[in-house]
Amino acid sequence: MDRYDRQILALLQEDATMPVAEIGEKVGLTSTPCWRRIQKLEEAGLIRRRVALLDPAKLNVGVTVFVSVRTNQHNAKWLKTFHGLVQSIPEVTEFYRMAGDTDYLLRVVVPDIAAYDAVYKKLIHGAELADVSSSFAMEQIKYTTALPLDYA
The missing domain is CATH 3.30.70.920 (Lrp/AsnC effector binding domain/regulation of amino acid metabolism (RAM) domain)
Structure with a gap:
């Protein structure tokens, strides 16, 4: 894993809905190589799944x-x-x-x-x-x- 992978993972941990083009732009890659890296990170099990974080108070479980x-x-x-x-x-x-x-x-x-x-x-x-x-x-x-x- 290199600095690109770490930067991609950091961005995805903050917002997994961020478009691949935006992630690529932020880390200095074009969309295709960025997408390939994300797929490899998923295949390697570093990215287990992508989820939505919900507000417990608004769901009455505060x-x-x-x-x-x-x-x-x-x-x-x-x-x-x-x-x-x-x-x-x-x-x-x-x-x-x-x-x-x-x-x-x-x-x-x-x-x-x-x-x-x-x-x-x-x-x-x-x-x-x-x-x-x-x-x-x-x-x-x-x-x-x-x-x-x-x-x-």
């Missing part, structure tokens, strides 16, 4: 909850059940298996505490959990989907 989950179950059957459960809950927007005291960390978006309580009840009824701890975000200080490109 409350973010970080949920730490601990379990005493560490077997394949439980893991499959828990992963399926979490995948089925649309309010869970991120899901990580962790190292340390927490086994799993979930990011949940909901309109209010009552809606979070419904998600919580789905979690505790759907899988055997040792501990569930919830932290409500008071303010979003930084949020970006753009990844740093200096390491590529």
Whole structure:
């Protein structure tokens, strides 16, 4: 990956709807070589997909909850059940298996505490959990989907 690829990726991370001609102009390439580079970046899996970022507040899901989950179950059957459960809950927007005291960390978006309580009840009824701890975000200080490109 060279400087052109990094510049193209930086532009696409900011606005994936930007026309190829405009991207090419900004990075110093004509449309055809720019388009070929974008296709190669997609084929290589560097560009996984292009999506629209929506405004949570305007969709009435402005409350973010970080949920730490601990379990005493560490077997394949439980893991499959828990992963399926979490995948089925649309309010869970991120899901990580962790190292340390927490086994799993979930990011949940909901309109209010009552809606979070419904998600919580789905979690505790759907899988055997040792501990569930919830932290409500008071303010979003930084949020970006753009990844740093200096390491590529």
